[in-house]
Amino acid sequence: MGFLDIRNATKAYGSVQVLHEVDITVEEGEFLVLVGPSGCGKSTLLNMIAGLEDITSGEISIKGQPMNGVHPSKRNIAMVFQSYALYPNMTVGQNITFGLEMHGVPKTKRDQAMADVAKLLQIEPLLARKPGQLSGGQRQRVAMGRALVRNPDVFLFDEPLSNLDAKLRVDMRTEIKKLHQKLGTTIVYVTHDQIEAMTLSTRIAVMNGGYVQQLGTPKEIYDNPANLFVATFMGSPSMNLIDVTLRVEGNSVFADTTDAKGARISLPINASVNGLDGKNAILGLRPEALTDVDGSDARATQIAHVPNEVTVTEPAGSDTFVTTSFGGKDCVARMRADADAKPGERVTFAFNMDKAVLFDPETEARIA
Amino acid sequence: MMAIASTDTAIRSGRVTRTFLYLVLLLFALFYLLPFAIMVMNSMKPLDEITGGNMMAFPTDWTLEPWRKAWSEAQVGVDATGLRPYFYNSLIMAIPAVMLSTFFGALNGYVLTKWQFRGHNIVFGLLLFSCFIPFQIVLIPMARMLGIFGLAGSTGGLILVHFVYGIGFTTLYFRNYYAAFPTELIRAAQIDGAGFFRIFWRILLPSSGPIIAVSFIWQFTNIWNDFLFGASFADFSSQPMTVALNNLVQSSTGVKEYNVHFAGAIYAAIPTLLVYIVAGRYFVRGLMAGSVKG
Numbered sequence: 156m157g158f159l160d161i162r163n164a165t166k167a168y169g170s171v172q173v174l175h176e177v178d179i180t181v182e183e184g185e186f187l188v189l190v191g192p193s194g195c196g197k198s199t200l201l202n203m204i205a206g207l208e209d210i211t212s213g214e215i216s217i218k219g220q221p222m223n224g225v226h227p228s229k230r231n232i233a234m235v236f237q238s239y240a241l242y243p244n245m246t247v248g249q250n251i252t253f254g255l256e257m258h259g260v261p262k263t264k265r266d267q268a269m270a271d272v273a274k275l276l277q278i279e280p281l282l283a284r285k286p287g288q289l290s291g292g293q294r295q296r297v298a299m300g301r302a303l304v305r306n307p308d309v310f311l312f313d314e315p316l317s318n319l320d321a322k323l324r325v326d327m328r329t330e331i332k333k334l335h336q337k338l339g340t341t342i343v344y345v346t347h348d349q350i351e352a353m354t355l356s357t358r359i360a361v362m363n364g365g366y367v368q369q370l371g372t373p374k375e376i377y378d379n380p381a382n383l384f385v386a387t388f389m390g391s392p393s394m395n396l397i398d399v400t401l402r403v404e405g406n407s408v409f410a411d412t413t414d415a416k417g418a419r420i421s422l423p424i425n426a427s428v429n430g431l432d433g434k435n436a437i438l439g440l441r442p443e444a445l446t447d448v449d450g451s452d453a454r455a456t457q458i459a460h461v462p463n464e465v466t467v468t469e470p471a472g473s474d475t476f477v478t479t480s481f482g483g484k485d486c487v488a489r490m491r492a493d494a495d496a497k498p499g500e501r502v503t504f505a506f507n508m509d510k511a512v513l514f515d516p517e518t519e520a521r522i523a
Numbered sequence: 524m525m526a527i528a529s530t531d532t533a534i535r536s537g538r539v540t541r542t543f544l545y546l547v548l549l550l551f552a553l554f555y556l557l558p559f560a561i562m563v564m565n566s567m568k569p570l571d572e573i574t575g576g577n578m579m580a581f582p583t584d585w586t587l588e589p590w591r592k593a594w595s596e597a598q599v600g601v602d603a604t605g606l607r608p609y610f611y612n613s614l615i616m617a618i619p620a621v622m623l624s625t626f627f628g629a630l631n632g633y634v635l636t637k638w639q640f641r642g643h644n645i646v647f648g649l650l651l652f653s654c655f656i657p658f659q660i661v662l663i664p665m666a667r668m669l670g671i672f673g674l675a676g677s678t679g680g681l682i683l684v685h686f687v688y689g690i691g692f693t694t695l696y697f698r699n700y701y702a703a704f705p706t707e708l709i710r711a712a713q714i715d716g717a718g719f720f721r722i723f724w725r726i727l728l729p730s731s732g733p734i735i736a737v738s739f740i741w742q743f744t745n746i747w748n749d750f751l752f753g754a755s756f757a758d759f760s761s762q763p764m765t766v767a768l769n770n771l772v773q774s775s776t777g778v779k780e781y782n783v784h785f786a787g788a789i790y791a792a793i794p795t796l797l798v799y800i801v802a803g804r805y806f807v808r809g810l811m812a813g814s815v816k817g
Contacts, residue, residue: 207710228716240711244729253725257716301715 158183158341159204159309163213166199173199174365176213181309181358184339190352191362192388197345198313200362204343205234205311217308228257233302234311237318239294241286241301248273248282251300258305272304275334292323299334312344316351328354349389353377361385377441380512383519386439392476394439395486398516403432410438410513412482415464420481422459422506426513426523436522437514442476442489444510450491451505459506465496479504566590566785573781589782593790597783599771600759606787609767613747614794616678616763620685621742627686628693628738629731633723635694636701637709647698653691658751661688669756676758684756685746693738700734701727736805744795764791 157180166174174196181187189197202208204215206227215222222230233254241250251272252265260268273279276296286294295315302310315331316324332355335342346352352359353373361368361376361384369381380386386394399410401424408424408431422438444452451458466485467478470492477488477496488504496502513522565573566589568582595605634640635647665684666675674680704727712722728735753763762770768791772784 205710205714207713227710227714232714234711234714236707236711238705238707240705240707242708242712242726244726253712253717254715257721301711 157181158185158218159343160214160216160219161200161204162215164200164203164210164215165212166196166203166208167211172211172365174203174211177367179360179367179370181341181343183341186335186342186344186355186357188344188346188352188356188359189362190346190349190359190388191368193347195362196365197347197362201234201311201313201343201345204309205232206230231305231308232311233305233307233309234313235298235302235315237314239286239298239315239318241294241297243286245285246282247278247284247286247289247297247300250286250297251282251304254301254305268304268306272300275303276300291319292327295319295327299331303334303338308341310340310342312342314346315344316346317348331355350391353389359389361388363388378510379521380439381521383437383439383514386512386514390441392442392487392489394441395445395481395484396514397438397440397484397486398482399436399438399513401431401434401436401513410436410511412438414461415466415480420461422461422511423457423508424511424513424523425457425508431522434522435516437516439512439514440486440506441510442487444507445486445488446505446507447477447488447490447494447496448503448505450494452507452509455507455509457508459508460503461506462501462503465498465500465502467498468496477502562785562789566593566782566789568782570778570780570782589780589786592780593771593783593786597771597780597787598774598777599767600762606764606767606771606790609762609764610790612678612757612761612767613764616681616685616761617743617746617794620682620689620746621739623682623686624689624693624742625735625738627690628695629697629728629735630723631690631694632697632699632701633727635698636704637706637722637727638719647694650691650694653688654695658688662751662755666756676756676761678757678761680756681752681761681763684752685742685749688752689742689746692741696734696738696741697731700731704730733805736802740798740802740805743798747795 159179159181161177161179161181164174164177165172177200179187189200191197199208203210204222206222206225210223217230217232241247242253245253248269251269255265255268269282270279273282276299278293278296278300281289281293281297286297289297298315312331316327319327328351335355344351344355353376356373358370358372359376360370363384369376369385371379376385376389380389380394383396387396397410397412399412399422402409402411402421408426410422410424412420412422414420424438448460463479463481465477465479469476469478473492475490475492475494475496477490477494478485479488479502480486490496494502514520515522561579564581565578567585567587568577569584569586569588572580572582572584593606595607596603597605599606599609631650635643669675669680669683672680672683674683708726709722712726717725747763748765749763750765750769753766754769757763757766768787771787
């Protein structure tokens, strides 16, 4: 049994089921990110943990205590909302201590707790101001302060960074991560931003259509996606998907496809032979596993060199993204910044086949 | 060259239009102020100046005597008490009725938007009926109810009538105002451990200034100016200002003291005027809330 247990939790509005048998165990000190497109049920799940929405069936427990039907204020949780939800009529200080006041904490203790949190988040000069006088980043800090001051068992974050501008979002992301490392708190964090999910979490639950598609560490999710949805949702630019036909030759498996001119090419696959011969598949390869020859991973065991025609190059400063075509589909290769690739020219692409994954085109499930 | 010439005429014609516009507006303003000006003028001249046919002229003999008479001496009911006791009657009736209906309107709006229950829209629809049902329809049932409650012919009865009748409108105001109030704030407060009434007192009401002003002005104006309920349900001791003013003006004994009548009418208008002057800017702001910015 974990610190926060979600067992078979489902949610239905009338006959519409929006969450299907979710099973997640979170250990103490973990940073779990629920990520998925809008409408996937991630915020609903968070609200169910908070007690703001009922559980249709199943059970949610914190520290072994079943929480079904327990009022949000009695769960010892704190939540940071997307809109920050700061009380507009109260000062920052009153906002932070309101929860303590409601829980009957005496004034002197409240002030002490507020001072500690304000120091931690560096918002001491703001304590007497009203939320309307704060910038977005400052409001974000106050919202976190309001959660921190309660010293809860579980922190819940509902897309807390989505209202900030790009630069501030990256800064606050780092702050949240620092805070987690410093305090070692248990956090459940909802976002639709896969980069936030990757950078912040100790584990990720990728959700879609009310199902948890995959639960794992960021590395597992990124390197070994369970299905086509997870593979394409996580990573930017997204994973290259090449239509291939599998061919078995002795003990080796090859994935056959075509280059930009329609000529046949063969890529060696690390997979067991059983029942793959002649099967159609989708070969998934991250842009960074498809590079120029000099940029390929020296420790990779299997690298295939394939010349192909470049259609577009996008220099991004640190890398150059080179678009080409395999199996009739556009593929993006992440090359070194000064890689020699020009549109219309033929360049040799290095496939790091260690990183290649195969999906069934019908079921979209992982084959190898 | 062409462009310069055309902007030039645009500015000039803009100035002409503007001057014309202000002139028209000024005219309208004077037109609207005229009746009030005549009331003030006539309330400050001796009666013989009015009966002499100089109603539109400025007083030659300025006097506050009609004001004093209307307030404390005029024959309104059986006694020559002036309008004073009836003015107080109206205050004692209007203030509690306004506060009660505003408070319960706010509470209704809070429940109908943030604690929705099955059928909340039907309840809201039923409450709205009270905004549209003509007053006359409820007179007889209301009289019966007041009789049963033992409140017939009392200020308490009038307070109850105006309070109940006001709830429809105040609920409409507060419901629409709170519909735009972020629900995340309520959820945050729930997690913080605040209950139903604490959220209402500590978070919702302090953020409701403009709509409270709107409700207050609307209710005060309606209740203060009401004649029908006052005439139907009040007895001599609880008659409101409007009914007393009517009795003063309509009294068939003695000389018709027009200057006193004018002064009395102004007394009756002063409280609503004051409320508009003090809270009027909130009124406009509150009515616009939600339509312009969220």
